[in-house]
């Protein structure tokens with residue numbers, strides 16, 4: 001039965017390829033089937049697909065809504081047109097230069113845009129688009145001013161001059177390549193890192209993923225595609241003016257991505273087809289902006305996932321009924337233990353982490369007061385204390401999410417200088433969060449694979465081209481993820497989006513994702529919360545397995561019997577201060593600890609009587 005299912009998945013992929021090839025074949029026959037008017041429209045769809053595939057990577061994968069991308073198209077178009085009309089250079093040379101200049105300018109704009117984040121991000125891109133438009137109107141010597149540049153040469157190859165038909169075929173080929181690149185990226189560690197950062201920047205950073213690096217890559221790809229499509233358009237149309245690339249064009253580009261379905265590879269194709277054909281069909285050329293505004297409103301209100309996203313939402317559950325629930329990678333012979341524990345176990349008596357005099361303030365609140373203790377390698381060290389005692393704050397300080405005002409850390413005997421979350425992850429410290437921070441858009445397997453990003457990430461070029469080496473690395477990561485899920489005893493559907501997981505499974509997957517970073521120190525913030533008794537038992541076994549192989553665990557937990565069973569050492573915090581460190585038996589029977597835990601209840605109880 002399993003083989004049948006696997007075969008049917010193979011058939012699905014094959015069916016996808018056949019349908020794709022048939023569609024491309026049909027579109028390639030376009031020049032011989034439609035008149036010039038419709039061929040022009042098809043050509044424009046191709047141009048938009050190229051640009052919007054880049055924007056889809058930026059908006060859908062990275063979560064950066066750029067409303068100035070027409071400016072980057074303009075850079076490619078004007079640079080190539082200027083060089084072509086002034087120096088008579090060939091299209092192939094000037095298109096390449098246009099693309100590179102667009103890449104350079106896009107990369108420069110990316111820096112403030114990514115750093116600003118939030119609402120300022122889109123404002124910067126709008127400002128960029130407006131500035132480019134103004135520069136083109138005023139810089140006569142380069143752009144021809146408001147009149148633009150005309151007489152731009154068409155591409156030539158061995159004496160053959162490209163006409164609209166051949167340019168259309170060329171654009172179709174580039175659009176298909178752009179779509180394949182977007183698809184490859186989505187299936188690579190770069191694509192997963194982009195989506196992870198978009199969904200939960202803190203969780204992504206805790207896996208060692210640098211937001212700036214992945215978002216910068218998204219900006220770079222989209223700049224290249226915008227510059228290229230700008231150059232192709234200019235050399236086909238033979239004329240460009242500043243109005244070709246105004247604010248309206250930028251809005252149109254965003255609309256195509258959102259209408260088609262941001263983050264969906266085929267979204268730009270659907271969006272571009274509708275946005276190009278609709279004003280023609282409705283004969284609303286003069287009311288184009290009003291029509292776009294209406295479409296934008298309707299899409300955001302009725303189809304927030306766009307057309308492709310909505311259709312996928314209907315179809316995916318039907319297909320998942322045929323998906324193998326617990327599919328394991330056949331190529332892997334490695335077990336979860338072999339993957340996790342390739343490093344030699346550390347001696348138990350060695351101090352892995354030493355905290356000295358940690359203080360943390362939130363305004364007037366002194367949340368951590370001179371916290372000092374050490375954590376021995378290969379042990380489970382629990383942090384307990386009443387609500388608000390400062391346990392999570394301490395974990396946040398250790399993991400680099402918060403900086404402390406005073407105090408120092410030593411890891412493996414070396415002093416650590418203040419560090420970011422992603423830099424701490426690079427040191428081999430992994431964590432989970434009190435409230436699940438899984439990447440909901442990604443499947444269970446993809447979540448785990450995201451944990452391997454810092455060690456396994458292939459180069460960006462290899463990911464875009466899906467080279468055999470990159471494919472091998474992907475398969476290895478997938479096999480390792482299966483093995484890790486086996487290790488934690490995860491029995492659920494591994495291809496299911498994390499958004500659909502029950503709470504207990506979310507917690508387990510989050511632990512597996514942290515383990516995927518191969519940490520030497522694992523910080524767990526209330527991992528048993530929301531778990532069933534069986535799952536807690538599995539967690540207990542897993543923790544024992546981890547420490548037996550030398551992994552060190554710092555555990556925050558409110559289930560005291562669980563703490564008592566698994567811990568080697570317990571540190572008790574109360575009002576941000578350490579009130580004791582010792583064995584679980586010592587600590588949990590210490591009168592100060594009982595007072596700290598029960599004091600509030602006693603007060604409450606006495607108030608009731």
Ligand SMILES: Nc1ncnc2c1ncn2[C@@H]1O[C@H](COP(=O)(O)OP(=O)(O)OP(=O)(O)O)[C@@H](O)[C@H]1O
Nearest residue numbers: 362365367385386387388389390391392393394434
């Ligand atoms: N980001 C923050 N800004 C302001 N105050 C904060 C912040 N994070 C924590 N605090 C405060 O610091 C104190 C310690 O909180 P913390 O969450 O670390 O306690 P805890 O021991 O983990 O509690 P619980 O068991 O309920 O999770 C609390 O008074 C809390 O309100």
